[in-house]
Amino acid sequence: MRNKLRLIVEDNTSHLGRIFDYFIQTLILLSLIAFSIETLPNNSLETKNILSLIEITCVSIFSVEYILRIFVAKKPLQYIFSFYGIIDLLAILPFYLRAAIDLRALRAFRIFRIFRALKLIRYNRALRRFHIAAKIVKEEIVLFFIVTGILIFLTASGIYFFENEAQPDVFSSIFSSFWWAIVTLTTVGYGDIVPITLGGKIFTFFVLIIGIGVVTVPAGLVATALTKARVLEEEEINKKAPHKVQGR
Amino acid sequence: MRNKLRLIVEDNTSHLGRIFDYFIQTLILLSLIAFSIETLPNNSLETKNILSLIEITCVSIFSVEYILRIFVAKKPLQYIFSFYGIIDLLAILPFYLRAAIDLRALRAFRIFRIFRALKLIRYNRALRRFHIAAKIVKEEIVLFFIVTGILIFLTASGIYFFENEAQPDVFSSIFSSFWWAIVTLTTVGYGDIVPITLGGKIFTFFVLIIGIGVVTVPAGLVATALTKARVLEEEEINKKAPHKVQGR
Amino acid sequence: MRNKLRLIVEDNTSHLGRIFDYFIQTLILLSLIAFSIETLPNNSLETKNILSLIEITCVSIFSVEYILRIFVAKKPLQYIFSFYGIIDLLAILPFYLRAAIDLRALRAFRIFRIFRALKLIRYNRALRRFHIAAKIVKEEIVLFFIVTGILIFLTASGIYFFENEAQPDVFSSIFSSFWWAIVTLTTVGYGDIVPITLGGKIFTFFVLIIGIGVVTVPAGLVATALTKARVLEEEEINKKAPHKVQGR
Amino acid sequence: MRNKLRLIVEDNTSHLGRIFDYFIQTLILLSLIAFSIETLPNNSLETKNILSLIEITCVSIFSVEYILRIFVAKKPLQYIFSFYGIIDLLAILPFYLRAAIDLRALRAFRIFRIFRALKLIRYNRALRRFHIAAKIVKEEIVLFFIVTGILIFLTASGIYFFENEAQPDVFSSIFSSFWWAIVTLTTVGYGDIVPITLGGKIFTFFVLIIGIGVVTVPAGLVATALTKARVLEEEEINKKAPHKVQGR
The missing domain is CATH 1.10.287.70 (Helix Hairpins)
Known part of the structure; x- marks a missing residue:
């Protein structure tokens, strides 16, 4: 089962792997747009609620994805301290630490996760x-x-x-x-x-x-x-x- | 007769074809200049009348040209939905629809018709x-x-x-x-x-x-x-x- | 004697030819500097006199040079209507026509004469x-x-x-x-x-x-x-x- | 002994030579930072004293270095009139002449000494x-x-x-x-x-x-x-x- 999951999470040549990739990429873009809209002054309370909901959803899925990636990695520690591992952590950490310290600005770094889209052979x-x-x-x-x-x-x-x-x-x-x-x-x-x-x-x-x-x-x-x-x-x-x- | 017309309309290597091409190119430039002058504030009534006359003349000739191009095309439908076919239509459509909807801005796209001038071999x-x-x-x-x-x-x-x-x-x-x-x-x-x-x-x-x-x-x-x-x-x-x- | 003069005027490989060239180039630069200073507002009368003197001297020498170049050219007409011939004429004409028409701005074109300095083989x-x-x-x-x-x-x-x-x-x-x-x-x-x-x-x-x-x-x-x-x-x-x- | 010193001062491949080089490079950067801070308006007296101390220390060491370089050079005169020789002198001269003439601005040229860092083979x-x-x-x-x-x-x-x-x-x-x-x-x-x-x-x-x-x-x-x-x-x-x- 771990091997099957690895094919989905790490490999983007299989059918399911591609769907997983597109899903995560879409979420990243969605969370970045929400992040940008949040900076607008005079957002209505309703807008703020929707943005908050999007953020919670995105962070939840990213957290599951992060744990999955550690789980399927052949060398979990190597993944955690790799460039993508740190970026993946930075994408969710500010949310969990928001009570203690304001790191919301770090959410902009989520854009680096977009680079994963370039894992295709020609790129x-x-x-x-x-x-x-x-x-x-x-x-x-x-x-x-x-x-x-x-x-x-x-x-x-x-x-x-x-x-x-x-x-x-x-x-x-x-x-x-x-x-x-x-x-x-x-x-x-x-x-x-x-x-x-x-x-x-x-x-x-x-x-x-x-x-x-x-x-x-x-x-x-x-x-x-x-x-x-x-x-x-x-x-x-x-x-x-x-x-x-x-x-x- | 359709073949003869095709030589004039589509081919710019023959003598008549070249004259036809230069004539249409000149009209395009003329209509673009008229379009630019129209945007000037404080145009006199006389100027407006002249510009209107130029526009009607150009659109008439472009319309005849458009029908001719459909007529001589070996595959009329292919021409209509080709890049040049759409550009040729956009060049005359705003005029016919001016009573219903203001698409005058689209006239600027006439400039794409200039590209036809590049059909020479060296270009x-x-x-x-x-x-x-x-x-x-x-x-x-x-x-x-x-x-x-x-x-x-x-x-x-x-x-x-x-x-x-x-x-x-x-x-x-x-x-x-x-x-x-x-x-x-x-x-x-x-x-x-x-x-x-x-x-x-x-x-x-x-x-x-x-x-x-x-x-x-x-x-x-x-x-x-x-x-x-x-x-x-x-x-x-x-x-x-x-x-x-x-x-x- | 015409051949000797030609060697000086047209050829910049001989010793005298090089001196002649440097002399004319220096005069061109001098006349351009004078032309620039002339545009300064609040020039004193003395400055104006000096600039006028420089201008008269330069134009005189350029005129003599122009006549010389026509005289030594193997095909005088070809020289007169060549690029350099026209530039050489434009360098002196405004001065002679200054009573009839104000062409002083044309004096800036004298700078094109600098190009002659590039006649060296490597350039x-x-x-x-x-x-x-x-x-x-x-x-x-x-x-x-x-x-x-x-x-x-x-x-x-x-x-x-x-x-x-x-x-x-x-x-x-x-x-x-x-x-x-x-x-x-x-x-x-x-x-x-x-x-x-x-x-x-x-x-x-x-x-x-x-x-x-x-x-x-x-x-x-x-x-x-x-x-x-x-x-x-x-x-x-x-x-x-x-x-x-x-x-x- | 002169040969040993030369290895340290002129050669940056030996261990001691590299330490000497890093030391001087650090001092140059330090003196340039001090020079920049000095231009800030409203420096406190204390800051001015520290900057003055840094300047005196740097100039002293640069002076010793300059004398050393003359001493170890195989052709002292050639070094003195070389590009680096002049730059090395300009780095200390303003300090010694500060009573007579204000050349402090010349201290900015110390930055050229940085070029010595490029003496490595690959550069x-x-x-x-x-x-x-x-x-x-x-x-x-x-x-x-x-x-x-x-x-x-x-x-x-x-x-x-x-x-x-x-x-x-x-x-x-x-x-x-x-x-x-x-x-x-x-x-x-x-x-x-x-x-x-x-x-x-x-x-x-x-x-x-x-x-x-x-x-x-x-x-x-x-x-x-x-x-x-x-x-x-x-x-x-x-x-x-x-x-x-x-x-x-």
Whole structure:
């Protein structure tokens, strides 16, 4: 019976397993929508009651599911301390601890359970390509993060010395300038803080010319690495089944 | 006679077919310009009359064209329920139903008829490359959309808990925070909603560092996939005419 | 003597030719700086006199240069109607016509003359790679421009119907909405016009998810095409000198 | 003894060398945090005293380190005038000159000392790939910088002539327009300066369509060049150890 249950709970290739998966995924989405509606101001008492009911139902089913998963797991402890095990626990814990401590915000993490939907083979392969790509560009990405960090620090320091006197309330310290630096270098540009001195503007001019490139290169790197990962994957497949190359 | 008409209406390689095509394309552009001018406030009565006249003329000709296309089609029903068939109907329907229901906004969809202009061979090949590229990166794009969705939800939830107390009018619920999340993660940054608490700013800092990469990678993926699609196309051409490789 | 002059004026590999080139380039930059300073409000009379003097000197020398270039050209008419010939004329014409018509703004086009500085061999090769890359992705770029055009039109129409009632002054017609559409789709996001209705915000949400990709893909395409152009160039060089491949 | 010291100071592969490196890196970070806190307004006297103590301690140790590095260097003069030599001096000089001249802002440059942390072999290889990539795309990048420069100048001139009359305070000269041009072309879009005339808006429309591509292409170029550099590196490794290709 434990084996049968395992097929349903852990395997999503069988018919019953797929139904179980869709059911849980729907519940997760439902509980996230309820969670979002709960944040609306001026909810009527009736709405609050319905939301509370949905929450109790979801948590009950998630709890049963959690116990089931521990029960069917070949190594229960390994499951409990795995990424999914912790996420599954975080999905229900806030409810049981609500009398003692307000952890409702943690319910947002339920969204990570959605990832289980990607356990299909084709996404598994795509995820593996991501892993290969990550390995390929790891060093470059780390370098870019260090350079970006240094760039943000220098930009924040620079703008502080140019703008602090003219706008002491806005650029009050290097920490406030960090906010401006990140908003500018990522080209978000809210416009809530803007340099007004000539020196600050010229400084921003050069920061933008140099900085934009630095900040946007990693995305391009990841994209080309993913393409490379696909090529490597194809080569591997061809190596395993070389006769297919001819017949392609 | 039906065959002759088909050559004119459906084929844009013949001389008459090309004239027919240019004529219809010009009318589409004209009707779209009239549609845009109609939205201007304070149009004089004279202008309104001219616009009305243009609209009646365009709809009349489009109606004749629609009937012609059904008439010449080898499988009329297939045409009626095809993408272009529906677009062609949507281009004239609002006019005939204007007494019963106001569907004028649908007239904007006439712009899709412009796509017919791309039926030339060289764009057909470019479009085919897009299809190949789409197939190559489909799984990665789906993955990125799911990750982007999760990221937007977590960003919106996060900023809600940081900013709701300080700005209850602006970040009034997670739904309002969604607006901020999408405007920030796409680096548009209107600046109509901006975090003001220290926690919210630090949270935004990390969201930007991580999020920008996630959101901009798909564009790079499409670009490299298109390049790959071109390589595949060239290989295919070479396979069909291998002697050309030598002489290139 | 005409041959000697040609070596100086048209050729920048000889010693005198290089001096002539640097001299003209410096004058162009000087005249552009003078042109920029002229736009400053509250220039003193003295400054105005100096700027006027610089302008007269530059135009005189440019005029002599223009006549020289016609004189030494093997086919004078071809030079006059070439891109550089027209730019060279536009650089001096506004000055001579200043009594009749105010074309001072055209002086900004003098900056195109800077391109001559790129006539060096290594930049010639880089420019040729740009040409090859442009040829490779021409069709894709044209397709993307058409799709972008359609997207902007649909975005502008859509936001007009969502926001016109709520903000009749800002989204007064589709033409005003065009401004919002282009500022949003390019992720500039000034924030001078922002949707405020729920419908408009949800519409913007989907426009951003889809639109950003469309608008940023061409840059990636150009980048990969340039890399491809370099590979083609290397292949060509190797074909011409195959023994070098071994020795590399 | 000088050799032993050199192993500790210059070499980070030995045990003692690694401890020395971590110690100095920690001190650099500590001094940068102290430097940032110092800019906060309303620091208490106690905080100021602690910060002052940290600064004196850091400068003392950095001074000893600087002298040590000169002492152990095989060519002391070469070290003093190298990039790291100058950075090391700039890290301590402001403190010794504080009575004569206020160079405290220079302390921000201490962050460059962090780069030493990248002396590990794997980052050395990543840095070498950056060098190769930089060499590959140098000409294209230079061309793009020139084109960007010309584009910014033409954009600034253009918007000046469209907007100067309508907003004489904001677009007061071409120099002020430069600020708008760079903020717009990099898609930062603060929104502090926005065109309001119809001409200015149409002009911006075309500038954005053309400009965005120009400004974002270099990042894509660098990304593809880095991928190319990795391929070249792999080829080189394979050439040195061709038997490994078979066994891979």
